[in-house]
Amino acid sequence: MMMTSPGSLPTRYASTPLTTIAYDSERLAYEAVDRLISIIKAGELVPPPRHETIERNVLIRRSTGSPRSRTSTSR
Numbered sequence: 001m002m003m004t005s006p007g008s009l010p011t012r013y014a015s016t017p018l019t020t021i022a023y024d025s026e027r028l029a030y031e032a033v034d035r036l037i038s039i040i041k042a043g044e045l046v047p048p049p050r051h052e053t054i055e056r057n058v059l060i061r062r063s064t065g066s067p068r069s070r071t072s073t074s075r
Helices: 010-012 023-041
Strands: 020-023 056-059
Touching: 020 023
Parallel strands: none
Antiparallel strands: 020 056
């Protein structure tokens, strides 16, 4: 499983469609820039940690599934 946008190169061109964590990259960028501006304005060298939750979805594709069952002839 990888964390990337659903239409990115690794997920689009992989021989087996990869299970992906889809997230709002625009919101993620906005929050990162907002945090950076806050740090610059405050003049803090090491700001206190902050927890943000960005909504995400798991897109299950063919790279995720149950293992194939073994038969006595497949060993």
